[in-house]
Amino acid sequence: MNKQRDKVTNLQLSFIVISTMIGVSLLSLTRFIVEYSGSGAPFATLVGIVIGLIGIVGLVLVGKRFPTKTIIGYNEIILGKSFGRMMSVFIILLFIILAGLETRQYAEAIKGSILSETPIQVAIIAMILLCMTTSYQSVATFAYIHFFYVPLILIPILLILVFAFRDAEMYHVTPFLGHEPSIKEFINGALVLPQALGNFLVIAMVIPFMKEPMKSMKGAVWGYLIAGLIIFIVVTMTVAVFGDKEIMQMFWPTLILGRMIQVPTEILSRIDAILLISWIYAVFTTLLSYYFIIVRGICELFRFHHYRLISVLAAPIVFIIAILPDDIFHMYDYILLVTKFALLPLLVYPFMLLVVAAIRRKKGHE
Amino acid sequence: MVLWKRKKKSDKEQIPSGQIIDNSQDKQLTHDLVHNIDTLTNVFQKDTDFSSRTFHIVGETPAAAFYISSLVDKEKINRDIIHPLQETNSRADRTTLLGKKNLLLSLLYDVLYYSDGEIVSGYDEILDAILHGKTVVLVDGYHDALILDTFTLEKRGITEPESERVVRGPREGFIEVLQTNISLLRYRLPVPEFRAESIEIGEKTKTKVAVCYLDNIADDDLVLEVKKRINDINVDRILDAGYIEQFIQDNPRSPFPQVQNTERPDRAVGNILEGRVVILVDGSPFALIVPAVFNQFYQTSEDYLSRFIMSSIIRFIRFVALLFSLTFSSLYITVLSFHPEMIPAQFMVAASSGRAGVPFPVVVEVLLMEIAMEILREATIRMPQQVGGALSIVGVLVIGQAAVSAGFVSPITVVIIALSTIGSFATPSYNAAIAFRMLKFPLIILSGIIGLLGLAIGLMFIVNHMLSLRSFGVPYFTPLSPWNKEGVKDSFIRAPLRWFKERPSELHPKDRIRVESSVKEGPTNPLANRKRGKS
Amino acid sequence: MKKSIIYVGLLVFISGCWDRYEIEERANILGIAIDIAEEEDMKDEPNVSHRQGEFPEGYEQNSVKITAQISLPGKIKLGPEGGGGEGSQKTSWTLETVGHTVKDAMANLQQQLAEKLYLGHVQIIVISEEIAKRGVEEINDYFRRSPEVRRTAWMIVNGGDAKKVLEAAPPVENVSSLYLSNTLDNAVRFGKLPREYLGKYWINLSSEGIDPVLPAVQVINNDRLLIEGVAYFKEDKMIGKISPIESGVFMGMRGKTPGGYSIPMTLPNENGVFMVKATTQKPKINLRMENGKPDAEIKVTVDATVEEEVDSNQLKAPMIEKLEKETMKKANQIASELIEKLQSDGSDIFGIGARIRAKYASYWDREVKSDERWAEIYKEMDIRVDYDINITDTGMEWK
Known part of the structure; x- marks a missing residue:
């Protein structure tokens, strides 16, 4: 009875998608898109959002076909036991690596902006501890946590965007396609977005715990669109204020955007600290989702339901991956590599599953 | 031998x-x-x-x-x-x-x-x-x-509750005798569905515990669970409701109270009507209310008596005060020791002047002052009332004046500590206020080590813990997360009374609707119908 | 798991608090002045970052002299008994050092101080005109990299020695840099200066098709600043200065601003002088491509008010119309002369290039591509100005 009450609602699902997608990458995303698309970055972002949308729709479709199974579960049903489990192992490994790298990315941003002398390990350990102590909770708690943080993440970001409006220049964002547009560059720029935001895969672990898994499409897509819209506005605003040339000289354009802002009554003379706090919240919710996939995934894969133990065991592994890159440049190389060749193909993966499931006539029992 | x-x-x-x-x-x-x-x-x-x-x-x-x-x-x-x-x-x-x-x-x-x-x-x-x-x-x-x-007991009369004073509202409070307390409830709830089931626990004290609820509102599972948890208590004595509270709460290791207590019969009845269960203990003037959610700890029964705009604003202020008491001192450390760029330059110049000559880092300064404040507070509570007044004067003089002029702390620190202490006094619920006051110490230490990051991470630890708490199955942060539109009407704002059409759904009341909705228009003007000049 | 948390906590405690610097442990720099270091200045160079004469060859002659103003904790009293009166020499400490680059000089400075240099509250960075003319790119780099420097600080150009600005001692404020930055902030509010603070300046510096400007100041009587107008740049090199009234016109052409300046006007065949002050200025830049060449028309709509009338006192409706026309003529004249001057210097501070780059992207990509090429096209370009001045009120007086 109590279990029925603790089911995840559609609204919570969309908030999970929002807070998972808005995360570490928020600070540096603009830079990578501008690198490829120049002043066409806002449009590239839009295209990227549409590409990602296809991915999430596919994911929900598979989820609806197997409303009682997580991705680990239907992998085995659709692809057969051995191959399916291999795919699951691959997905879990991917997310372990991503969790490590994103933790490192967060720590680098912290080091670069506020704690320049503190060893990077401190920020990493603090965040991993936080995820570790939360990730073994129930799915309902996971949903509550995401739900709670979303307003705390969105309100400061939107506030900064409103204040930044004064410094925006129209001539920074046009032409919409960028200068000397080439299809290849543009698509590369557009693909940055689904690369950074492919982490919505977490919903494949949540759908079976929903009140009405069959209606999950609405929640997931709405959440995706809202998160996409916010990222679009952030990218557009950053480009509008700085222009593509200036952005290319920065590591974290969004943070500097927060630094440009003067609040009318000077309570806080620099508002970037507030942005940074809400960004830390966003990082946490994103990493929590990664951790959730890792812990739940491993437990389901090995039919070993000691979430607490697994989350404690996963922590040192994530930590080691996080401190593996030598410096910030290596780290970004690794991240781009992993997201490009692993996370991006994952967008097509649900469709592959759908096709195989249709051929092999596999269906989740209702 | x-x-x-x-x-x-x-x-x-x-x-x-x-x-x-x-x-x-x-x-x-x-x-x-x-x-x-x-x-x-x-x-x-x-x-x-x-x-x-x-x-x-x-x-x-x-x-x-x-x-x-x-x-x-x-x-x-x-x-x-x-x-x-x-x-x-x-x-x-x-x-x-x-x-x-x-x-x-x-x-x-x-x-x-x-x-x-x-x-x-x-x-x-x-x-x-x-x-x-x-x-x-x-x-x-x-x-x-x-x-x-032929039992008779010397008992005190019904007096105004000490711990929950109101400006407006009933002055009756529970007393130690169970029968009287039940009578106070029944007097307000003259319906046949009101239940006051008695359970005797405590191997030696044989204390009577009454579980009070409304049969047609309270969730059966909830009532069963309450009775089960009370029956499961295995202890030789129950000397006060506090004993029961510690045995029936969901997470005994949490710093946060998961059971609400009250001295006020009107508040108890209000909660019974929402579908909660009230536990009265013989010998204790405090009634326990379960399940309890975080929201209730900064609400008072008086909120429902004044107009909704005023009570909403006051509730919001209390909420801010709660946040102050938790974070203000650690925010101060963060700003002064790690990120002085956050404050305007004028203030930074002034703050650095205030600190000139203070021998400790801000963390130590704040920690010392907070501990001194806690000692002072504890001393004032335990002192007889006549001495207490004198003590607080001495305390304020010593800490406020002498410490500053001795160069022991900076004047700004005193202001900050005073604000954070007063903030915790503005919280109506004593046990919630004390939880926040104690949690501020780890926050102070964390922000003393890694500044803003420490503060943010510490706050997240606390919030995550609160989000994973349950009180009799009810998530602690209802109605905020999980979201509940009806519940938000009575959270950090207090909507007009006529908007309260449904009972809180997280309690799964049997009867969800408070009153059958009847279309009621606003007050009519009795004078409007009179024709002009005729009267 | 509980234990591990405790261990980690202990570890953190033992290893200390890395980034914690108490306020009094920070040398709180409020203002920085950068001058060219002369030969004799460089003689007693501290040589912290390198051994004597070992600075990389070819770069050693661009030496700078840095003057930093640090607020002195303890000297500034809190509360009402504090405040001015004592002059700013006591409440702040002005230090001077030299170096081959900004960082080199800062390192030299740090070597002399017990506290950690802290740039979080830098209000103004003053550069001397020589430095500005030499190019500011290399000076900016250090400040851009530092996470402490706020982008809302001011960079200003001083005619003489930059150091003089920091040595000015206004009697009203505790630390002179705070007063100076307030002067600039408020000048923006009054419409006397464009909102070209450090962050904005950097953006315009790196954007294509727009050249930055900086406020130009001059120290008066050794205790305050006169805002001398605007110093305009080409790329990162200062070219010249425009006078206050011209900068008012310039601001009106570049973007929507409150008008801060008044023009004295006379009417033909009439007595009296009228002070006409713009209240709001709103430009519209129309671009066209004709025969593969860009040309621009700047239309400025101005709401103005008559603030003073000398020796006439007969302002009536037909007179106002005349006055509007005369003012338009005058404004057009000032503006087109200004544009001509800027065009001949090749400094596009209006951002016309950036707008063309945005509107005619293919033209830009084909023909222009670089700032240098744009400067050439800009010089040849036809830029017309059209003022529309509307006198909306005449103050409290009817006539």
Whole structure:
């Protein structure tokens, strides 16, 4: 009875998608898109959002076909036991690596902006501890946590965007396609977005715990669109204020955007600290989702339901991956590599599953 | 050997009276009154307040009354028990009375003017009755006993609750006696569905605990769970509701209270009407309310009495005060020691002047001051009231004035500490305020180590913990997360009363609708219908 | 798990608090002045970052002299008994050092101080005109990299020695840099200066097709600043200065601003002088491509008010119309002369290039591509100005 009450609602699902997608990458995303698309970055972002949308729709479709199974579960049903489990192992490994790298990315941003002398390990350990102590909770708690943080993440970001409006220049964002547009560059720029935001895969672990898994499409897509819209506005605003040339000289354009802002009554003379706090919240919710996939995934894969133990065991592994890159440049190389060749193909993966499931006539029992 | 023997003897002396009976051969009462009197007096022979009185019923049949004089109303015994029994000119004909087959029954039915009486035969029950302030009448020739409730207790009058004062609203508070407390509830809830189920717990104290709820509103599972948890308590004593609270809460390791307590009957009734369960404990002026969510801890019963805009603003201020008490001092450390760029330059220049000459880092300064503040607060609570006032003056003088002029702390720190302390006083619920006050110390240390990041991470630890808490299955942050539109109307804002159409759904009340919705328009103007100039 | 948390906590405690610097442990720099270091200045160079004469060859001659103003904790009293009166020499400490680059000089400075240099509250960075003319790119780099420097600080150009600005001692404020930055902030509010603070300056510096400007100041009487107008740049090199009234016109052409300046006007065949002050200025830049060449028309709509009238006192409706026309003429004249001057210097501070780059992207990509090429096209370009001045009120006086 109590279990029925603790089911995840559609609204919570969309908030999970929002807070998972808005995360570490928020600070540096603009830079990578501008690198490829120049002043066409806002449009590239839009295209990227549409590409990602296809991915999430596919994911929900598979989820609806197997409303009682997580991705680990239907992998085995659709692809057969051995191959399916291999795919699951691959997905879990991917997310372990991503969790490590994103933790490192967060720590680098912290080091670069506020704690320049503190060893990077401190920020990493603090965040991993936080995820570790939360990730073994129930799915309902996971949903509550995401739900709670979303307003705390969105309100400061939107506030900064409103204040930044004064410094925006129209001539920074046009032409919409960028200068000397080439299809290849543009698509590369557009693909940055689904690369950074492919982490919505977490919903494949949540759908079976929903009140009405069959209606999950609405929640997931709405959440995706809202998160996409916010990222679009952030990218557009950053480009509008700085222009593509200036952005290319920065590591974290969004943070500097927060630094440009003067609040009318000077309570806080620099508002970037507030942005940074809400960004830390966003990082946490994103990493929590990664951790959730890792812990739940491993437990389901090995039919070993000691979430607490697994989350404690996963922590040192994530930590080691996080401190593996030598410096910030290596780290970004690794991240781009992993997201490009692993996370991006994952967008097509649900469709592959759908096709195989249709051929092999596999269906989740209702 | 001798030693051992002696020890055993002393052991025997210490064994409570009840167990001697068990060891003696005559567990049962016999028909012989003299023997019975002996056995009973034997049990209580050392107790000064035990009385036994022998007399003759209608001048003939020997009988005896036993009671513990400190627990009974003696006048009542004289007037309503001894007097009618001895009365020779009673209504009932004495021969008919004595000729009756069962004298005890007819005494109970015909002679005694007593509302609360029964006939009991078990020995233990008789002892139990004596210990609970009842008077036991034994009649020669019967091994049963008449038990009459003559219990009376010195109790204080109903006074205004000390811990939950209101400017406006009822001044009644619960007192220690369970019966009175139940009467206070029933007086406000004159409906047949109101239940006050009694459970006795505490191996030695045998405390009565009453579980009060509305049968047609409260969720059955919730009531069952409450009763189950109370029944599961295995302890020798329950001296106050606080004992119960610690045994029935979901997560005993959490710093946050998961059970609400109140001294106010009106608040208890309000909660019962929402579908919650109120637990009253004999001997405690505090009622427990379950399930409790975080929102309730900064609400007062007065919020519902004033207009909604005012109460919404005040609730919001209380919420801000709560946040202040938790984060203000650590935010101050963060800003001063790690990120002075956050404050305007003018203020930074001023702050650095204030700190000139202070020998410690801000963290140490703040920690010292916060600890001093806690000591001061604790001292004021425990002091007698007359001394307390003097103490707070001394404390304020010492800490505020002398510490600054001695160069021990900077004046700005004093302001910050004062704000964070006052913030915690603005929280109506004492146990929630204390949780936040204590949690501020780890935050201070964390932000002393890694500044803003530490503060953010520390806050997240606290919030994540709160989000994973449940009180009787209800998530602690309802109605915020999980979101509940109806519930938000009564959270950090208080919507107009007529908007409250449904009971909080997280409690799964049987009857969700408070009142059948009837279309009601705003107040009409009785003067509007009059035609002009006619009156 | 509980234990591990405790261990980690202990570890953190033992190893200390890395980034914690108490306020009094920070040398709180409020203002920085950068001058060119002369030969004799460089003689007693501290040589912290390198051994004597070992600075990389070819770069050693661009030496700078840095003057930093640090607020002195303890000297500034809190509360009402504090405040001015004592002059700013006591409440702040002005230090001077030299170096081959900004960082080199800062390192030299740090070597002399017990506290950690802290740039979080830098209010103004003053550069001397020589430095500005030499190019500011290399000076900016250090400040751009530092996470402490706020982008809302001011960079200003001083005619003489930059150091003089920090040595000015206004009697009203505790630390002179705070007063100076307030002067600039408020000048923006009054419409006397464009909102070209450090962050904005950097953006315009790196954007294509727009050249930055900086406020130009001059120290008066050794205790305050006169805002001397605007110093305009080409790329990162200062070219010249425009006078206050011209900068008012310039601001009106570049973006929507409150008008801060008044023009004295006379009417033909009439007595009297009228002070006409713009209240709001709103430009519209129209671009066209004709025969593969861009040309621009700047239309400025101005709401103005008559603030003073000398020797006439007969302002009536037909007069106002005349006055509007005269003012338009005058404004057009000032503006087109200004544009001509800027065009001949090749400094596009209006951002016309950036707008063309945005509107005619293919033209830009084909023909222009670089700032240098744009400067050439800009010089040849036809830029017209059209003022529309509307006098909306005349103050409290009817006539």
